[in-house]
Structures are given as structure tokens and as C-alpha cells.
Amino acid sequence: MKKHEWMIPSAMAIPRESKDWEMGRYGPIWPKTPACYGFTIIAKVKPGREEIVRQYGTTIAEAIKGSPDLLAPLKLHYLRWVLFDNDTRFMYQGIFDTDFDKYTEDAVALFTISGVNTVFENLEGFPEDWKTNTAAFIKFVREHQCNSFLEYGEYPYVSADEIKKALKLKAHFSEMLDQMQ
Amino acid sequence: MLELDDIQHYLLCRPRAVIAQYFFLSFDSAESGRKWIGALADKVGVAKSVMAAEETDLRWITLAFTYQGLKKLGLDQASLASFPDPFRQGMATRAKMLGFTGDNDPSHWEDRITDPNLHATVILFARTQEEKQRCIDQYESWLKTNPGVNTLSTLVLEALPPYDYIHEHFGYRDRITTPVIEGMGATPSPGSMAPSKAGEFFFGYEDETGSLPLQPKPEAFSKNGSFLAYVKMKEHVGTFRDFLKAHGATVDEQELLAAKMMGRWRKSGAPLVLCPDKDDPELGWDEQRNNNFDYGRMDPKGYACPVGSHIRRMNVRDDQVSRIMNRRLIIRRGGTYGPHLPEDAPEDGANRGIAVFAGCIDIARQFEFLVSVWANDPEFQELNERDPFVGTQDGSFNMTIPKRPLKKTVKGLPAFTSVRGGAYFFLPGIKALRFLASLK
Numbered sequence: 001m002k003k004h005e006w007m008i009p010s011a012m013a014i015p016r017e018s019k020d021w022e023m024g025r026y027g028p029i030w031p032k033t034p035a036c037y038g039f040t041i042i043a044k045v046k047p048g049r050e051e052i053v054r055q056y057g058t059t060i061a062e063a064i065k066g067s068p069d070l071l072a073p074l075k076l077h078y079l080r081w082v083l084f085d086n087d088t089r090f091m092y093q094g095i096f097d098t099d100f101d102k103y104t105e106d107a108v109a110l111f112t113i114s115g116v117n118t119v120f121e122n123l124e125g126f127p128e129d130w131k132t133n134t135a136a137f138i139k140f141v142r143e144h145q146c147n148s149f150l151e152y153g154e155y156p157y158v159s160a161d162e163i164k165k166a167l168k169l170k171a172h173f174s175e176m177l178d179q180m181q
Numbered sequence: 182m183l184e185l186d187d188i189q190h191y192l193l194c195r196p197r198a199v200i201a202q203y204f205f206l207s208f209d210s211a212e213s214g215r216k217w218i219g220a221l222a223d224k225v226g227v228a229k230s231v232m233a234a235e236e237t238d239l240r241w242i243t244l245a246f247t248y249q250g251l252k253k254l255g256l257d258q259a260s261l262a263s264f265p266d267p268f269r270q271g272m273a274t275r276a277k278m279l280g281f282t283g284d285n286d287p288s289h290w291e292d293r294i295t296d297p298n299l300h301a302t303v304i305l306f307a308r309t310q311e312e313k314q315r316c317i318d319q320y321e322s323w324l325k326t327n328p329g330v331n332t333l334s335t336l337v338l339e340a341l342p343p344y345d346y347i348h349e350h351f352g353y354r355d356r357i358t359t360p361v362i363e364g365m366g367a368t369p370s371p372g373s374m375a376p377s378k379a380g381e382f383f384f385g386y387e388d389e390t391g392s393l394p395l396q397p398k399p400e401a402f403s404k405n406g407s408f409l410a411y412v413k414m415k416e417h418v419g420t421f422r423d424f425l426k427a428h429g430a431t432v433d434e435q436e437l438l439a440a441k442m443m444g445r446w447r448k449s450g451a452p453l454v455l456c457p458d459k460d461d462p463e464l465g466w467d468e469q470r471n472n473n474f475d476y477g478r479m480d481p482k483g484y485a486c487p488v489g490s491h492i493r494r495m496n497v498r499d500d501q502v503s504r505i506m507n508r509r510l511i512i513r514r515g516g517t518y519g520p521h522l523p524e525d526a527p528e529d530g531a532n533r534g535i536a537v538f539a540g541c542i543d544i545a546r547q548f549e550f551l552v553s554v555w556a557n558d559p560e561f562q563e564l565n566e567r568d569p570f571v572g573t574q575d576g577s578f579n580m581t582i583p584k585r586p587l588k589k590t591v592k593g594l595p596a597f598t599s600v601r602g603g604a605y606f607f608l609p610g611i612k613a614l615r616f617l618a619s620l621k
Contacts, residue, residue: 023278025267025545025553072501097563102554105546109505132392134546159563 010034010156014149024101026138030145034153036077038095041144049122050087056119057081063114070114073106074098077160090123097159100141108134183364183379183386185229187610188405191243191304192382192512192540193228193365198241198306200313201338201516203536206330207298211255211620213329214300218244218254219618220323221303227611239312243304244614245409245606247271250300255620263398264607267544268408272603279549280557285573285600291413291532292334294602299333302411302606304538336413336536338516346448349517349535350416351597353443354450354465358472358496360510372473377510382407382542389507394542397607405610410511410539410548413518413602414571419528421597428591436460438591441582442569444492452492457485477501483583489566494555502562511547512540534598544605569594 012033021028030037045053064070075097082091094100100107111117117137120126125144127136185193208214226241246254248269252261267275273287273295281287287295307313324330341348347355361369363376380388384396385404396403429435440446440460444453449465454474456464464470477499480486486493497503519533541547555561556568559578566578574596582589609617 025278025549069501073503098560102550102558105508105550106503106505109508113504131390133395135395161563 006155006158008156009152009154011150011152014147014151016147016149024099026101026104027142029099029101030147032099032157033148033151034156035151036095036097036153036157036159037099038093038148038151039100039141040146040148041092041141042146043090043120043123043125043144045083045088045090046122046124047088050083053090053119053122054083054087056115059115060119071110074103074110075160097161104138104141105134108137183228183362183383184405184610185232186227187612188228188383189243189608189610190226190228190231190241191409191514191538191608192407193362194232195514196226196231196238196241196306196308198308199340200310201304201306202313202317203336203338204303204305205292205294205299205333205335206301206303207296207333208250208253208300209329209331211253213327214250214254215618215620216327217330218614220327222611222614222618225611225614239308240316241306242316243608244301245304245608246301246617247299247604247606249297251607251617253298253300254617256617257399260398260402263396265395265544267549268605268607272410272605275549276603279552280567280573281552281600281603282573283575284596287603289599290602292336292602294334294411294413294604296333299604302604336518338518338536341517341521348448350418350519350522350533351421351439352447353439354445354448357445357450358492360512370468370472371470372475374507374510377507380542381508381510381547382512382540384542388542389505399616401613401616402607402609404612406613407540407542407608408544408548409606409608410541410544411537411602411604411606412539412600413534413536415532415534415599415601417528417595417597417599418522418533420595422528424595424597441487442490442580444486444490453486453490454480475499484585487580487582488562489564489569489581491568491570494561494568495551495571497555509547509550510541511551514538514540532601534601536602538606540608566594570597573600 014031014033021031023029077095077097080091080093083089084091117130120130126140127133130137190196208217221242221244224242225244226238231238231241248261248264248271261269272279273290276282276287293299305313305316307316341350349355358373360374361367361376362379362382364379369376378389379386380394384394384402384406386393388394397406425435425439429438436447440453445451446453446456446460446465449460449462450471451461451465452471452474454476455470475498476486476493483493497506503509515535515537517534518536520531522529522531522533539548552571556572559565559567564581566580567574569580574594576593576595578594580591580594582591
């Protein structure tokens with residue numbers, strides 16, 4: 001990264017598809033943007049399962065509280081779960097510092113541990129044999145991925161680790177100044 | 182329980198051979214290929230008999246096939262389609278994704294390994310040079326009366342002097358860490374991974390998730406087979422030695438740099454996490470201790486073992502980096518080819534290196550992940566670097582060595598190695614071999 005590139009907000013328009021995208025093990029790797037890597041999965045909720053999906057919000061929040069570093073290997077920034085269109089559709093959006101293709105199997109394993117896969121059972125088209133068929137799980141994710149056509153970063157390309165390092169440095173620096181009083 | 186009387190010995194036990202030869206072959210017709218398998222199937226060592234008679238055996242052979250080979254042998258379309266994409270496409274097709282680019286790309290590969298008519302490989306191990314020659318003479322005389330099987334290339338592998346420790350051309354001790362398979366009776370050394378479920382390496386058994394891996398068809402292939410990912414890597418010994426001399430004023434400094442890039446001391450294999458400043462041969466040779474370490478707790482910043490060192494990339498030993506290391510394992514088999522370059526000799530330009538088969542059940546999840554992500558993805562751990570030995574290098578990446586008060590950066594790492602071959606093979610069980618021989 002060029003010096004202080006993170007100070008200049010930046011946006012990237014993303015084509016529907018491009019032959020320039022690198023191929024990963026399971027398909028094209030969506031490009032890294034000023035808002036890092038990420039995915040947006042949109043799927044229909046099976047009728048009558050809306051409340052079950054909503055309740056998973058609490059379950060997963062509790063799981064992370066009990067084990068805050070559970071998702072560490074995925075190098076996440078944010079996850080957003082949304083029910084919309086009268087709770088008939090579900091959106092799962094994740095912002096990562098790593099590409100999903102590279103860490104697909106880690107994601108599947110961690111989703112399993114944290115119960116995300118079980119939520120997916122309430123979505124239409126989710127493979128019933130996901131426990132034994134990682135390939136089918138990956139296919140579901142890829143088929144339901146909706147690419148962004150624009151992404152913006154106020155501090156472009158900065159990783160979660162860099163942000164944590166900067167905040168730690170700030171905290172230690174404040175402490176140092178306190179000690180010098 | 183593993184069917185040791187059906188599984189080829191190759192991934193389960195390592196014979197005490199001093200010499201090996203790989204043969205890469207092409208069949209003129211389905212009939213010639215089937216006949217050839219039929220003639221050799223009896224000679225293939227199954228795990229059970231090799232383990233029982235290892236002391237008296239003089240030679241061991243292994244047979245494996247490419248996707249094109251299975252096709253040539255006349256396997257039906259539905260069965261061919263049941264094999265996973267990476268195997269069907271072959272390594273050369275996936276080279277760019279793996280990171281085998283620039284000087285490492287398939288246009289530079291040797292031994293006709295990218296020949297579309299590469300159908301099979303034979304791996305021959307022999308206890309003595311004489312025994313190897315006897316086997317080859319016998320095999321060649323069989324070929325004379327059974328035309329239709331062509332040798333595209335061969336590669337001879339021999340141990341390197343000094344013979345008191347197994348090492349590759351740069352002098353790094355090899356074979357210190359290898360996965361242990363559940364039910365084989367071996368106990369992992371302290372600090373090593375728990376025994377792997379057989380399904381991580383063989384079809385027809387539970388894997389680490391408790392389920393059966395997706396199996397290729399037909400029924401004869403559903404058990405006891407594996408995949409092998411073959412890689413031939415040339416080692417530029419002169420470049421490596423010059424690099425150490427250029428970056429280390431004393432022999433001790435050079436050895437430390439060599440150790441920092443690997444994560445273990447060169448001759449003993451002692452891990453830097455346990456002896457960061459000076460080699461400890463006693464520790465290196467003590468199997469109860471030489472794997473008994475982690476990174477997350479013992480060396481999180483990499484002051485002892487750099488985060489970008491080879492062993493810290495290939496076996497991350499830290500659940501903040503991966504919680505599924507047990508799903509990324511490969512069984513490495515192979516050795517060194519080409520002449521030894523004596524310590525004081527100048528680079529002679531000879532072709533020398535390592536030629537390795539990596540055994541696994543899921544090429545994409547195991548072998549390809551290790552190569553494309555942990556070896557070649559510059560974003561690994563935000564280092565903007567690649568593996569110093571198995572990553573694709575061209576002088577544009579550095580190597581960071583964490584150090585207090587300030588890190589040391591070795592600028593512009595040259596390519597110490599070049600990929601010179603690669604292919605995916607299916608390693609069938611004995612019943613599957615007989616099935617292939619009997620195809621109509």
C-alpha cells in the first residue's frame with residue numbers, strides 16, 4: 001500500500017463478471033475492493049421458519065460471547081444478518097480480509113461449530129446432506145451469492161488486524177503519557 | 182479397521198530403500214494398459230505384506246493412474262464423471278491457481294509430465310542398486326514381448342551424502358513430521374497432531390468430520406484408494422549458498438538465517454521455538470521433544486520462528502490461524518534426484534532437487550490449499566510474502582524475521598527452487614487394480 005493510502009476514501013465499481021478475475025479452487029475469486037473481501041448471500045426462507053431464523057440471532061450472539069475468538073481464522077470485519085420482504089427472504093453479508101474461496105473449508109467448519117449451517121437448513125435450496133457434502137454447501141453459497149456492483153471504503157483496504165494494532169498502539173501511548181505525568 | 186491387504190503400501194509404510202525410480206508411462210491402447218496392469222498387479226506390495234516382510238523384501242512397487250489413464254483404460258463415462266474436478270482437470274490446468282506461474286509454470290516442466298498421453302506412473306523402490314537393475318532388466322524384457330506401453334520418462338532418486346541423516350540438497354533434515362493414521366498402532370510424538378481418521382487419506386473410511394468422503398465410482402473404487410499429487414522441484418543450491426553468505430557474516434549467522442527460513446535448524450531439525458538462538462542436536466533427534474511446541478502460546482509474534490517460515494506455514498499449530506489443520510494434512514513421500522553438490526563446490530548447473538508425491542483424499546482441500554494459500558498467497562498472515570522454499574519467488578518478495586527491538590527484513594528473496602513437474606494420480610487399492618485389468 002502506498003504511504004497513507006488509507007487516508008483517501010475510495011470506491012470501486014464491480015462488473016457483473018470479468019475474465020480477469022483470478023480463479024480459485026472452487027471458482028472465480030471476487031476482487032478485493034476498498035471495502036475488503038466479502039459476500040452477500042440472499043435466499044428464500046422456507047415458509048413458517050421466519051421466527052426460527054430470527055431466534056438464531058440470540059443463539060449465535062451467545063456462542064460468540066462464550067468463545068469470542070471462535071471466528072478468528074476467517075479474518076472478519078463484520079457480519080450482517082437481515083430478514084426482509086416480510087421475513088420471506090434472508091440476507092447474510094460478511095466483510096472479510098481473506099477471500100471466501102481460499103478459506104472455504106475453514107468457513108464451513110466454523111459455520112458448523114457456530115450453528116450457522118443449522119440456520120441455513122431453514123432456507124430453500126440448502127442441501128440436506130450438508131454435513132457430509134462440503135461441495136454441495138459451497139455450491140449453495142456460490143449460487144446464492146449476489147455480487148456488489150459498488151463498494152466504498154472510508155479507510156480503504158485496511159485489515160481488521162491493522163485496526164486492532166492501531167487501537168492498541170493508541171491505548172499504550174495514552175498509558176505511556178499517563179505514566180509520564 | 183484399515184484393509185491392509187488391499188491398500189497399496191505406499192502411503193502407509195516407508196520401506197528402507199536407498200534408491201527409487203519413477204516411471205511415467207503411456208498406453209497405446211486400452212488392451213495394452215490392462216494387460217500391463219494384470220502383469221504387475223501381483224508384484225504391487227500391499228501394506229500388510231510390506232509391513233510384515235520389510236526386513237527381507239528387496240524391492241517395492243506402486244502403481245497409480247492419471248485421469249487420462251483411467252479414460253484410456255476404458256472406464257465408463259459415469260465413473261469418470263464421479264472423480265473430482267481437480268483430478269479430472271490435472272495439475273497443469275490448475276497451475277495458475279496453485280501459484281505455479283512465471284518460471285514455475287507448466288511450460289517449464291520436464292520429463293514429458295504434461296504430455297496428454299501420460300497415463301500412469303510406477304514407483305519402484307529398491308534396497309540396493311543391483312536389485313533395482315534386476316527389476317528394470319526384467320521389466321524391460323517383459324515390455325519387449327508386450328509392446329504398447331511406452332515410457333515417457335524416468336527419474337532416479339537417491340539419498341544424498343552425508344548418509345547419517347536424511348536431507349534434501351540444501352542440507353535440511355527431512356521427514357521429521359508425518360501424520361499418524363488411527364488404528365495403525367503408532368502413537369504421535371508429544372506435540373504432534375492426534376492420529377488422523379483414515380478417511381483423510383483413503384476412500385471408504387470415516388474422515389475427521391465423522392462421515393465418508395465422496396467416493397468415485399464404480400464400487401471397486403469405493404475403498405482403499407487415494408490421490409497422489411506429484412511435484413518435481415529443482416533446487417538451486419548455488420543460489421541458496423550464495424544467499425546465505427551474502428546475508429550472514431559468519432557461519433553461525435548463516436545457519437541462523439537458514440533456520441529462520443525453515444523454522445528448524447538445518448542439520449538436526451531442532452525447532453526454533455524450543456531453541457531459538459543455537460542448534461541443539463540432542464533436542465533435534467529426540468522424537469519426544471522435537472515436535473512438542475506450538476506457536477499461538479509459545480511464540481505468537483514469531484521472535485523465535487518467523488510467521489513466514491516454511492514449517493509455520495505448512496503446519497500452522499495455532500487455532501487462531503486454522504481450526505481445521507486436521508483437514509489439511511498430506512502424507513509426503515519422495516526423495517532427492519540429481520547429483521550432490523559438495524559443500525565447497527561451485528554451482529555446476531546440474532539438475533537436482535526433490536520429487537515428491539503428496540497423498541490425500543481431497544486434492545483441493547488438502548494439497549491445493551497448502552500450495553495455493555499457505556505457500557503462495559501473499560496475503561497469508563498479512564505478510565505480503567510467500568513461502569521461502571515452496572512459494573513462487575522471483576525477487577519481488579521479502580522475508581520478515583521478527584526481532585526485538587526492530588524486525589529484520591531480508592529483501593528480494595531469490596527463487597531457491599523451481600517447479601519442474603506436476604501431475605495428479607489416483608492410487609487404487611489392489612481390488613481396484615484388478616478391476617482395471619479386467620475392464621472389457
